[in-house]
Amino acid sequence: MKFLLVLFISFVGLVSHTSAQVARLVHYQGMLKTSDGSHFTGAADLYFSIYQRPLSETPIWSEQHKNVEVKDGHYEVLLGSQNPLNLSFYEYFLEVRADALGVKGPRIPIAGSGYNFRLKFLFAAYTIVWLALFLYMLSLARRQKKIIAELETLAKVRTRAEATK
């Protein structure tokens, strides 16, 4: 009963340890390979689009980055620098296209506004589990007390009944 409360409070400290910052821009590092699988080097026009689900048709956000410097396949861009990223949801799927090279990447899951939103779910789930167990133990304890009180009164009634026989 009481120790559950202690554990519950101690959890709050743990949550703050694992929380992350909110981000409106997403710093994205990617790999660009040509259609034959070799790592691309040079400047590429990359088209980024974000979808709500792995298989949805229309993107909810898109941005084109021209002349992105790609070195041995590696590149980095700041998504949201041209078209503001105002995603309030939970998880999205990013698709990268390089039309000139004719390549299109698979959809990669990325976090919406940072992991902070996800943390709320973790916290909610954890809280509910502990709350449920705590409340159940509380109800058990209360019922126990009631029964014991009843037993005592019944014992008194019984001794009185036997005394009057």
Add this chain to the structure above:
Amino acid sequence: MKATTSTNRAVVLLGGALLVAMIINLYLIFMLAPEERSMGQVQRIFYFHVPSAWVAFLAFFVVFIASIFYLWKKDRTYDMVAYSSAEIGVIFATLVLITGPIWARPVWNTWWEWTPRLTLFLVLWFIYLAYLMLRSFVEGEERAARFAAVFGIVGFLDVPLVYVSIRLWRDIHPSPVIAGGEGSGLHPDMKLAFFFSLFTFTLLFGFLLIYRFQLQKSTIAVSEIKKQLAY
């Protein structure tokens, strides 16, 4: 009442072990287990969602065995175990049904998916509910115990059949979203956290069961005394 002092001691010891296990478990879940790559922090729900499911099944198994013994031996104690286990089991089943969607929302972008496990748990929850309702809707405690025992046996044997039929159904309509991938290739620290969590929850179940059983025993004792005094 003399037996209660030794059982009380056992309960206190178990409670102490449980407290220690819970603290270690929290450490393992939140500090030791690494962050999962694709799901992030929210994956940690897994460490108490799956053990809750395990406990819900374990509790139902206890109901099953206790129901058989009750019908066979006619000893009221078995019925008390069955009732206590059912009450605890329904709580854990409810927790599975709550933490499941909470986990699913940020990971799959939807509150509910008819996955085999969640669907099975929905059915299990309803069977539990029917069991508990049967208990309270029947007049006469001994009768209620008998009916509930029969239903408990039927219900438990039904669960694998339900699971098989859901699986066959899902094979025809596969889930369109990316699955969680919680079982595939767990990091050893994650394995440790998970199995310890399983252990802790089992301990918790045992503790709650003993506690609830004693309460049930006292409740029955009270009604027995009341009946005697009524003469």
Add this chain to the structure above:
Amino acid sequence: MISKVGAILWKDILSEYRTKEMLGSMVVFSLLVSVIFNFAFPPGSELMREAAPGILWMTIIFASLLGLNRSFVYEVDKGCLQGLMLAPVDRNVIYLSKALVNFIFITLVEVLVLPVFSIFFDLNVINSLLQIFLVLILSTAGVAIIGTLFSAISVNTRSREIMLPIMYFPVFIPVIFGAVQSTKAILQEQPWSVIWGWLRIVIAFDVIFLIVALLTFEFVIEE
């Protein structure tokens, strides 16, 4: 023992034949439900034909709940059950005869409703009549096996009309799946292996719960 089962069976059939109460209400209910479901879909849509097996079985199950409730109500209310139990019969005889009565009546309802249903929902049932009957027989057996056991329990509860569905529906899910999916597979002319995959579940259900019911019925009936 067969003669004893037959005797109780005959008694129930006779009493129903005289009033035709239960059978009549079950048939009317099924037809009504089919018509109402019809209104839930846009006329002549593919959706309706796809959902037809599901609607058919939901209709049968709801109608059978009506019949199942009846099988013990009179016995308990009018005290006939004690009379039955005083007779030197094995408890399971009572169970088997009740289950058979339910099975016969529900099958009768299905036979009457199926042609009407296939007209409403434009289903080609004639081609695969034998297979559909197989599904009907096996699934109705499941209804009778579990339904009879549960109605013996629920008739002793405070709100018996609600207690039976609450116990019955979750437990009956494997047969619902089996019946609906195999009917759908038959109508879509899928290979026998698919149909058999679902029927296996129904057969397993029937066998397992027949055994369980025979073992536990005496505990339900005893006073």
